[in-house]
Amino acid sequence: MPSLSPASVVTALRAAGCVFAEDEARLILSTARTPDELAAMVDRRVAGLPLEHVVGWAEFSGLRITVEPGVFVPRRRTEFLVEQALAHAPDASVVVDLCCGTGAVGAALAAALAAALGRVELHAADIDPAAVRCARRNVASYGGQVHEGDLFAALPDALRGRVDILAANVPYVPTGEVGLLPAEARDHEPLVALDGGTDGLAILREVATGAPAWLAPGGCLLVETSGRQLPAAVEAFTRAGLGTRSAYSEELYANVVIGVGVVGAVGM
Incomplete structure (x- = not known):
């Protein structure tokens, strides 16, 4: 399938109500390894999955913390x-x-x-x-x-x-x-x-x-x-x-x- 453009990712996230759509788009685009993975990640975020569960990690105290599905996201x-x-x-x-x-x-x-x-x-x-x-x-x-x-x-x-x-x-x-x-x-x-x-x-x-x-x-x-x-x-x-x-x-x-x-x- 054709790859989503950065602009289309931002548009999709913004339409889903993501307040920081540009920042989230940058994280998703930098994490996805293939066009199919990118599309799947955008779909999961648009469906309401926490960003950290989508990309698989969260920044905390200067560390990259692995965040697996169903686990509390560090604030x-x-x-x-x-x-x-x-x-x-x-x-x-x-x-x-x-x-x-x-x-x-x-x-x-x-x-x-x-x-x-x-x-x-x-x-x-x-x-x-x-x-x-x-x-x-x-x-x-x-x-x-x-x-x-x-x-x-x-x-x-x-x-x-x-x-x-x-x-x-x-x-x-x-x-x-x-x-x-x-x-x-x-x-x-x-x-x-x-x-x-x-x-x-x-x-x-x-x-x-x-x-x-x-x-x-x-x-x-x-x-x-x-x-x-x-x-x-x-x-x-x-x-x-x-x-x-x-x-x-x-x-x-x-x-x-x-x-x-x-x-x-x-x-x-």
Whole structure:
């Protein structure tokens, strides 16, 4: 079949409602290897598949992260969580990426820490088998291990009391609001990666409660949340016995709660 021209790709994407049609067209055109593949990629994007699922990758913290079909797409705002983790624990040697999805957060942390300090011990975990398979591809070059299971139950017991950075990009959309998400998310990303329970904070509270048992002295837990949920999220961290603060990025419109393990504290 004849190859689509760049202009026709832009036109098709714009007609489908893609706000950044020109930018998306450049990515698709640079990724497609054949005219048939180009046409198929344009068709998938026009049908509503997330761009990252169409091209098979997403840029995150300067890395190209593999994104497989059906796996949660890493958001650029979550780069702020990575920045906050590195600012708090620039010499971290043990990192856990909980609710890891593609493993983007763990890969970004490992890349930065390894560049500065040498090898870092990286573990990631997710309850979704598709996410686990995808994350293994993204953390392999850092020697990362990916575990399948529900939150802390997935982690090796030997990590207890040793984790310097515990990054948990938990789902935080209230159940009743999942249907209001853009179709790209609600139709093509796993519900388990989006639905945070009645008020969106069920998983966050569970992670905050369990974290002290896994953190090294002075280790930190970082979780992304919305501005509306921030006060309740901070309260959950405080109740768990964590020294708690929050940070906000106006540029990325991102809120991160940071909890620091208290020396000598006994986790649950």
